[in-house]
Amino acid sequence: MSTSTEQLSEQLAATTLLRFATAGSVDDGKSTLVGRLLHDSKSVLVDQLEAVEHASRSRGQEAPDLALLTDGLRAEREQGITIDVAYRYFATPRRRFILADTPGHVQYTRNMVTGASTAELAVVLVDARNGVVEQTRRHAAVAALLRVPHVVLAVNKMDLVEYREPVFAAIAEEFTTYASELGVPEITAIPISALAGDNVVEPSANMDWYGGPTVLEHLETVPVSHDLTACHARFPVQYVIRPQTAEHPDYRGYAGQIAAGAFRVGEQITVLPSGKTSTITGIDALGESVDIAWAPQSVTIRLADDIDISRGDLLAPSGDAPATTQDIEATVCHVADRALAVGQRVLLKHTTRTVKAIVKEIPSRLTLDDLSQHPNPGQLVANDIGRVVVRTAEPLALDAYADSRRTGSFLLIDPADGTTLAAGMAGESFATAKAVSVVEDEEGWDF
Amino acid sequence: MTTVAHVHDSTDNPFALSHLDSLESEAVHIFREVAGEFERPVILFSGGKDSIVMLHLALKAFAPAAIPFTLLHVDTGHNFPEVLEYRDRVVAQHGLRLHVASVQEYIDAGKLRERPDGTRNPLQTVPLTEAIQQHRFDAVFGGGRRDEEKARAKERVFSLRDEFSQWDPRRQRPELWQLYNGRHAAGEHVRVFPLSNWTELDVWQYIQREKIELPEIYFAHEREVFARSGMWLTAGDWGGPKDTESVETRLIRYRTVGDMSCTGAVDSDATTLDAVIAEIAASRLTERGATRADDKMSEAAMEDRKREGYF
Numbered sequence: 001m002s003t004s005t006e007q008l009s010e011q012l013a014a015t016t017l018l019r020f021a022t023a024g025s026v027d028d029g030k031s032t033l034v035g036r037l038l039h040d041s042k043s044v045l046v047d048q049l050e051a052v053e054h055a056s057r058s059r060g061q062e063a064p065d066l067a068l069l070t071d072g073l074r075a076e077r078e079q080g081i082t083i084d085v086a087y088r089y090f091a092t093p094r095r096r097f098i099l100a101d102t103p104g105h106v107q108y109t110r111n112m113v114t115g116a117s118t119a120e121l122a123v124v125l126v127d128a129r130n131g132v133v134e135q136t137r138r139h140a141a142v143a144a145l146l147r148v149p150h151v152v153l154a155v156n157k158m159d160l161v162e163y164r165e166p167v168f169a170a171i172a173e174e175f176t177t178y179a180s181e182l183g184v185p186e187i188t189a190i191p192i193s194a195l196a197g198d199n200v201v202e203p204s205a206n207m208d209w210y211g212g213p214t215v216l217e218h219l220e221t222v223p224v225s226h227d228l229t230a231c232h233a234r235f236p237v238q239y240v241i242r243p244q245t246a247e248h249p250d251y252r253g254y255a256g257q258i259a260a261g262a263f264r265v266g267e268q269i270t271v272l273p274s275g276k277t278s279t280i281t282g283i284d285a286l287g288e289s290v291d292i293a294w295a296p297q298s299v300t301i302r303l304a305d306d307i308d309i310s311r312g313d314l315l316a317p318s319g320d321a322p323a324t325t326q327d328i329e330a331t332v333c334h335v336a337d338r339a340l341a342v343g344q345r346v347l348l349k350h351t352t353r354t355v356k357a358i359v360k361e362i363p364s365r366l367t368l369d370d371l372s373q374h375p376n377p378g379q380l381v382a383n384d385i386g387r388v389v390v391r392t393a394e395p396l397a398l399d400a401y402a403d404s405r406r407t408g409s410f411l412l413i414d415p416a417d418g419t420t421l422a423a424g425m426a427g428e429s430f431a432t433a434k435a436v437s438v439v440e441d442e443e444g445w446d447f
Numbered sequence: 448m449t450t451v452a453h454v455h456d457s458t459d460n461p462f463a464l465s466h467l468d469s470l471e472s473e474a475v476h477i478f479r480e481v482a483g484e485f486e487r488p489v490i491l492f493s494g495g496k497d498s499i500v501m502l503h504l505a506l507k508a509f510a511p512a513a514i515p516f517t518l519l520h521v522d523t524g525h526n527f528p529e530v531l532e533y534r535d536r537v538v539a540q541h542g543l544r545l546h547v548a549s550v551q552e553y554i555d556a557g558k559l560r561e562r563p564d565g566t567r568n569p570l571q572t573v574p575l576t577e578a579i580q581q582h583r584f585d586a587v588f589g590g591g592r593r594d595e596e597k598a599r600a601k602e603r604v605f606s607l608r609d610e611f612s613q614w615d616p617r618r619q620r621p622e623l624w625q626l627y628n629g630r631h632a633a634g635e636h637v638r639v640f641p642l643s644n645w646t647e648l649d650v651w652q653y654i655q656r657e658k659i660e661l662p663e664i665y666f667a668h669e670r671e672v673f674a675r676s677g678m679w680l681t682a683g684d685w686g687g688p689k690d691t692e693s694v695e696t697r698l699i700r701y702r703t704v705g706d707m708s709c710t711g712a713v714d715s716d717a718t719t720l721d722a723v724i725a726e727i728a729a730s731r732l733t734e735r736g737a738t739r740a741d742d743k744m745s746e747a748a749m750e751d752r753k754r755e756g757y758f
Contacts, residue, residue, distance in 0.1 A: 017466035046731040084619065086600045087593050089646045096466040098644055114621040225463045238479040243512035251511055257476040257625070262462075286475060286507045294462050298475035298508070311483045335621045349626055352483060409624045418607075418630025423623045 015091070016224050021100040021115035021148070023139040024125030029156045033125065033194040034088065034101055037216065040201035043090035085114050094220040109142065109368065109383040110335040113423055116146040117409070120224055123152045123215070124175075128161045128191070132174045138368040140175065144182035145331065145385065145429055147405055150222050151184050154215060159193040163206040182430050190215055228294050232322070232399065233261030234407045235269075235315040236351035241300055253284060253300035254309055259351065259406035260399075262294035263301065263315075270321040271307065272314040272397035278303040295406075312353030314397040314407070322407070324395035327360075331401075331429040332388050332412065332422040334380040340388075340412065340421050341379040347413040348424075350396050351406070354413075361389040366431045373431070380422070387431055388424070400427030467653055471504065474641040476625060477604060478508040481586045481639055482515050484629050488586035488639075489579075492518040492545070494526075494534035494662055495704040497590030497642055500650055503659050504641060505588075506541065516588070517544040521575045523567040523706040524551030525685040530704055533662040546582060548574035565686040568706045572757045576612040579636055586629065588639045594646045595734060598750035604643045610634035614753045647702075647734045648727055655720045666723065667700045667715045678711025702727075702734050 024030035038044050056062075088099040100115030116122055124139040126132060143151050153175045161167045172189035179187050190199055191210055198204035201216045213221070238256040263269075267280050282302040283293050293299045301315065309315075316322060328348075334340055340359060348357040365377040365386040380386045390412070401408030412422040464472065481488050490505060492498045505514045520534060538545045550570050553559040559570050579587060593600045603619050605627040620628055629637045642650070654661065672679040672695065673688035680687050682694045685707050699712035700723070717723045 015466050016463050017469045045733045047733055084601060084616070085621075086597075087644065088600065089594045089644070091646075091648075096646075096649075110621055114623055117623045118625070223463075228462050238476070239483045239509075241509060241512045245511075248511045255479050255508070257472060257479075284510075286471065287510060296469070296472055297464065298472040298479070335623075347630075349628065351626075352480070406624065409626065411623060411626050411628060413628060413630060417632065418628065420620045420623070420628050423621070 015093075015095050017096045017098065018121065018219060018222065018224050019098045019100070019119050020121040020123065020219065021102055021112070021119040022123045022125070023102060023112050023115075023142070024123075024156075025135050028125040028127050029194045030125050033123070033154065033156065033192070033200065033215075034099065036194050036197060036200050037099075038088065038090055040197070041090045041092055041216070043088075085111050092216065092220055097219065108138070109333060109385065110423075112139070112142045113146060113333045113335065116142055116148050117405075117423065119146075119148050121150040121152060121219070121222055122148045123154055125154050125156050126171060126175070128155050128157045128167055128171065131171045132178065134369045136175065137178060137370075140179040140184065141182060141368045141371065141430075144179065144184045145333075145425065145431070147401065147425075148184075149226070150186045150188070151179060152215065152218060153179075153187060153189040154194075155189065155191045156194050158191045158198060158204075158207065159196045163191075163198075163204070165191075165207070165209045168207075168210075188212070188218055190218065228262045231261040231295070232320050232403060233263055233317050234259040234322075234399070234404060235263060235301060236353070236407070237309055237311055237313045237315065238352050239311060240309065251302075252306065253282075253302050254315065255298075255300045256352070257298045258293060258295040260295050260404045262292055263299075263317075264292045265290075268318040269303070269315045270318045271309055272316060272321060273324045273395040274308070274313070276305075276307045277318055278305040278307055280304075312351075314351065314353075316397070322397045322399050324397050326392045326395050328357075328390045328392065328396070328398060328410075328424075328426055330388055330390065330410070330424040330426045331366075331431045332380070332386060332424045334382060334384045334386070334422045336414070336419050336421045337382050338414070338419070338421070339379040339381045345415065346390075346421060347415050348390060348392055348396075348410050349413060350398060350410040353394075353396065355396065356393040356415075357390045357412070359388060359412075360391050363387045363389065364431070371430070385431065388422075390424075398426045401425035401429070402427055467649065467656060470645055470649060471507075471653070473625075473644065474501075474504045475508040477627070477639060477641040478505050478588075480627055481588070481629070482509070485586040485637070487582065487584050488516045488588065489519045489546070489582070489584045490514075490516050490588040491575075491590065492520055492534065492538075493590075493704065494520075494530040494537075495590070496650055496654065496661060496665060497592065499537075499659060499661060500645075500653060501588060501590050501641060502537070502541075503657060513542065517546060519546045519548065519575075519578060519582075519584070519587070521548045521571045521578070522550065523571060523708075524549065524554070525567050525683075525707040527662070527664055527681070527704065527707060529664050530662045546578060548578040550574055566706070566709045568709045569752060569757070571706075572612075572752065572755050575757070579612060580610075580634075584636060585631065586637050586639055588641065590642055591640045592642050592645050592647070592650075593640075596749045598753060602640060602643065602753075604640055605629050606638040606640070607631055608636050608638055612636070613755065614638075616750065616754075648724070651720070651724050651727060655724065662704065664701045664704065667698055667718045669696050670699055670712065671695070672697050672699060672712060679714070680711060681707050683707060 086101045090097050102111045102115035122143045126136050155168050155171050168191040176187050192199040199214045236256050237254045241253040241255050243251050265280050270277050281304050283290050284300040344359045346357050365374045399407040408426045410424040591599050601616050603622050671682045673692045700715040701712050717726045
């Protein structure tokens with residue numbers, strides 16, 4: 001076997017997939033970092049580089065502008081800005097990556113929310129010369145709010161501060177303290193120079209005081225699935241499969257993607273919102289019959305009893321079923337250009353269920369820069385984050401977003417034209433705690 | 448202070464899905480969402496590898512029941528005969544219903560005019576969008592992948608099109624979590640891309656894992672070709688070669704399958720899936736860069752066509 005064939009079979013062996021998002025303003029060097037990750041993992045191919053070189057020359061630039069690799073739209077190239085989230089793909093022998101490349105400065109919050117909603121890791125870039133700034137706090141707050149399990153602080157441009165450890169240590173300490181208070185579970189700080197290539201893919205020869213991984217090494221080794229035993233098992237029914245053919249006259253299966261936890265044959269389940277119970281008699285995992293299946297597998301579940309179950313219902317273990325409610329308190333990020341106001345009628349999409357709803361209250365609006373709360377703003381506009389109270393026309397089996405990103409999240413949709421108005425996260429968040437303390441401070445007469 | 452990373456080996460966790468299993472599960476979820484939320488979905492099926500993988504995923508998503516979608520093929524009139532034969536065989540094998548929108552019929556009826564360069568790929572947009580309106584399709588599955596091209600990298604999994612099938616990349620809905628918003632007004636439709644997050648290599652590895660049959664032109668074979676714009680095009684009635692171009696027999700294979708007038712072959716001796724995968728993994732050219740003439744027309748060729756309703 002030649003070396004290249006060996007490398008190839010190693011590269012093609014079973015690998016896992018990590019979805020991650022980058023956050024950083026233009027000047028922090030995000031494009032350079034993304035460009036270097038793609039380039040050094042050999043994910044930029046010759047014709048793409050040639051196209052970039054050609055386009056850069058025709059714009060009168062001397063060096064190839066790596067941002068042209070990622071700015072895919074005519075308007076983006078013309079204006080030299082990134083308008084919208086784009087997804088990039090690269091691979092190493094150890095793992096495949098999907099990178100949500102979120103623009104730093106246009107319509108900032110909703111783009112990062114979009115990228116972070118499916119990310120298992122977020123890279124927050126900081127310029128070593130500037131340290132933790134308002135923008136950094138905003139990045140950390142969004143990552144915390146969306147409950148991205150792993151956050152990497154990449155302290156960039158270390159070459160411009162003579163690769164000095166104290167500069168890095170001070171920034172890492174300040175960021176870690178701030179992000180931990182917001183509830184970010186795991187923070188890894190890495191000193192890098194994206195331009196010079198220090199600690200991005202190759203370990204730096206300039207920072208021997210640093211003993212941790214490079215950015216790529218960390219991306220390759222961070223765990224991608226969580227402890228299933230700690231998750232409440234949830235299965236939103238997407239579609240009922242009933243072939244009614246001679247071969248399968250009685251087959252009735254509930255198709256869906258397991259949202260959290262694991263399901264086993266023989267387990268007793270409860271159907272929500274009806275509350276009926278049954279037992280799992282079979283799990284079909286895309287053609288294979290299995291005894292156990294877990295998130296995020298797409299499967300078909302068969303039950304012992306022929307009960308009324310349809311799209312939008314939720315199956316959960318009978319001993320661990322969520323309560324149903326028609327009154328939802330949540331933190332939302334407003335993503336549309338038109339406002340969301342108290343009294344507005346909306347549609348709420350939660351897992352596979354879409355119901356009518358009305359916005360009863362908007363108790364507070366959050367300022368991400370300093371996490372201050374503004375009570376009763378009346379409405380939320382584009383990129384606002386706020387607390388809302390929503391009343392739904394039908395009961396929903398909602399978990400707290402803190403317990404399950406999948407069954408604790410929802411969309412608010414404008415029924416008139418289908419516009420997605422807001423991204424919702426049910427239950428408590430740091431946006432709640434702060435609001436309560438502000439109210440207590442203002443009242444003050446209790447003591 | 449140095450923050451130490453918690454290093455885990457990804458293979459430690461028995462509940463971690465392989466990347467192909469993750470992509471498969473996500474694609475199946477997308478098919479089922481469309482089946483649950485739309486009235487008249489259709490799968491664009493060309494007989495190319497991406498649409499073949501889409502069909503395979505759809506079959507798995509609804510097994511043991513039949514897939515609840517029909518198929519639509521936009522036939523440019525310059526398609527490879529082997530691919531059309533494959534298309535018809537697969538349709539019959541699974542008892543599917545196929546709609547064909549024919550570019551040739553549009554040209555014969557005087558509704559479309561042949562381009563001076565003979566390329567028919569851009570002409571597909573009109574028959575495609577008219578077929579969508581005529582059959583009132585409200586969800587149209589395409590095999591587009593975001594790794595193919597930088598305009599496609601901006602595409603949503605659920606992508607709303609207006610009554611003229613137009614794509615406005617600056618007015619796309621944010622795509623949050625796995626909560627796909629497919630709401631649309633009468634006359635509008637949603638383009639759905641279940642393979643959004645797949646790369647060319649993922650598609651080939653999946654074909655290998657699932658033992659999916661492909662048209663023979665994806666594997667090395669001897670064929671009469673001629674050189675045009677740095678690519679090997681198949682000689683044939685469609686209009687090549689011109690007097691100044693000469694035909695030769697070469698050992699080639701196709702990396703993509705589209706209209707004969709703009710899909711180039713690559714020199715290759717890869718006759719098996721293993722060899723094809725090794726060749727792609729080592730290739731320093733992207734799939735479309737190596738084989739598509741129409742993408743080279745301008746920096747924004749794909750974006751411009753997509754805006755008009757092309758896939």
